[in-house]
Amino acid sequence: MSTLSSIPGFLPILELISTPLPAFLITLSLTTIPYFVIKLSVTSQYLDLFRMLSSNLESQLGYNRKHNSLQNEFDFIVVGGGSAGSAVAARLSEQYQVLLIEAGGDPHPLTYVPLMAEALVNLPMIDWQYTTEPLNNSGFVWPNQKMSWPRGKSLGGSSNSNNMIYMRGNPEDFNNWARYTGDERWSYANVEPIFKRMEDYDGHWKGSSHHGEGGPLRIEKSNYDPSASYWLKAGKELGKRVLDQNAFQSEGFSPLDVTQKGGARFSTFRGYIEPNFNNPNLTIHRYSIATKIHFDSGMKAIGVTYYRHANKKYASAKNEIIISCGAINSPKLLLLSGIGPKEQLDSFNINTLVNLKVGENLQDHVLGMAGPFLLGKNVSFLRFRDLTPIAATEYLALGKGPLSSPSGISATGLISSQQNDNKNWPDILMMHVARGIDKNMGKELEQVLGMKLNSGLSKFFEYNAMNDSNFVFVAVGRPKSRGYIKLASNDPFVKPLINPNYFSDEGGADLDVLIQGIQFAVKVYENTTAFKELGARLAPNHFPGCEDHAMKSRSYWECFIRQNPHTMFHPSGTCKMGPLDHPDSVVDSELRVIGTKGLRVADSSIMPFICNANLNSPTIMIGEMCADLVKNDWPNITPEKNVTITV
Ligand SMILES: Cc1cc2nc3c(=O)[nH]c(=O)nc-3n(C[C@H](O)[C@H](O)[C@H](O)COP(=O)(O)OP(=O)(O)OC[C@H]3O[C@@H](n4cnc5c(N)ncnc54)[C@H](O)[C@@H]3O)c2cc1C
Incomplete structure (x- = not known):
């Protein structure tokens, strides 16, 4: 010490560091350090956001991509750049010259903010x-x-407007496709590697061997879940395990994985299209509506007519055309091109080239909005209370909070109806929605969703306005009802007829299953200690129009569902994949349109039976599978090679 004390300045420094810090300095450092940490992360998040928005602006203007309006012949043409089409186009452009024709433009910048x-x-x-x-x-x-x-x-299709819930489907969904088509490539054992290769997974089950990392699609934990823990606890009380529904789906409750990155939506535009802006193999024609597929005399698909900025254009495909316009527009384009039920085409003076059941087999998950379940604590999202400047800062800084939430959906549950004897293949889907009732919520929903103004829904919500509450969106996971898509005109710009035919199955199983699902949701809130702690109870008011039914009786729930049914936004099945010789099949198990050459369909329309899940993930998988099948058929570009299918 004596030698140290001889060093000039040592003693004053020792004195300074051994003196207790004055209280104000401690307070100052305790507040400034987190301040600077937050400031730093805010800045980097701002930079990310800025980068994202400026790239979106460049992109909207089309500055950052290849323009080649003179080229009109490509190895492959993909029509429709949605969930599946983006994947098909990106994967094919790894080795071929591809034209992607998309009716919309780039995603709207606000779609990046989940709420x-x-x-x-x-x-x-x-x-x-x-x-x-x-x-x-x-x-x-x-x-x-x-x-x-x-x-x-838009580029990214419905993955730009969906609720971002990431769910693959049940292994039996895919095994059933494999059994039905006789093609093992669709079994879960064979499609799971495709799901894994799609994923850049950072969700609740990170590290599981069932998930992949480094793929195009970013998946993260949902960042906002004010009452998810109660939901999971309640599920356990009712005997439902907490499990990863994307490994081996089974009865159980799960926290939510979403297609997001840092709290911003991660669509197939971001995953598959944006990274290819500099890929000289991929040409994208936005704002281009395809109206007809053309065939040569041997029924080989050779080109597409489309309208771009109202100008009629034509592009030809040397090898194949892949239609990925979704479950409504893919059948419509086939019908307009002469592929579909002869009787229907005759009625519109369209020459029938191949008589197939295009547009039939329409399936959807019809949904009942169980609730509101009123809560005695602040554990739901109420916009007037929770959407504050602090919440906005939290979102900008950390990508968290209510703005990162898909409408308050924060967990899921899958259960079986009494009719279902395979508990490992549930048939009821539930979405737990931590959503309170804002003052004008009913009216706003009516406006946004295009419902009747001042319908029963807004009256129903008004009874309990400004309350914390939860809802459960309950859907029939494996519906039996089948609807159709038909042309309304031979004018390609006229919307088609859509008839989902909900609850039309013989025996009424779909309605019964939905009622059982809603009854189970009531049990979750009223019969578990988890929710009793929150004072949960079903709102006591009758849904307008159902006043004559005893509350919670079966007939009340039937009335409730019939008054206020919703779609879970999952149309599918309208270009049914099936065995080559089956009269219902539109495409074979390699997605080739039967009776044609060089034409495939790849999107949610090919599902022979709807998956027991939200459909974005399985639809992207279909796009990836299609790219594999095409690459397999065209290892080298050899234009002489045609893949021929005969009926
Ligand atoms: C509001 C909403 C919420 C949803 N929530 C979820 C969810 O949380 N999780 C989930 O997994 N799924 C959800 N889904 C469903 C899921 O997003 C869709 O099932 C999936 O995106 C369908 O993919 P697709 O490729 O079949 O069709 P789309 O993604 O709809 O793509 C079709 C594309 O083709 C284009 N197109 C159509 N016709 C033509 C034409 N003639 N010429 C050129 N281009 C054309 C369209 O513009 C579109 O971009 C939701 C859907 C919606 C609408």
């Missing part, structure tokens, strides 16, 4: 704004009982 999505469905610039035919004996909250069916119209 905004609910305000953007049905927005004309990014949505097709479809409505169904009048629903049979149901749908009284919809104008003339016509339910609105939003569908994304």
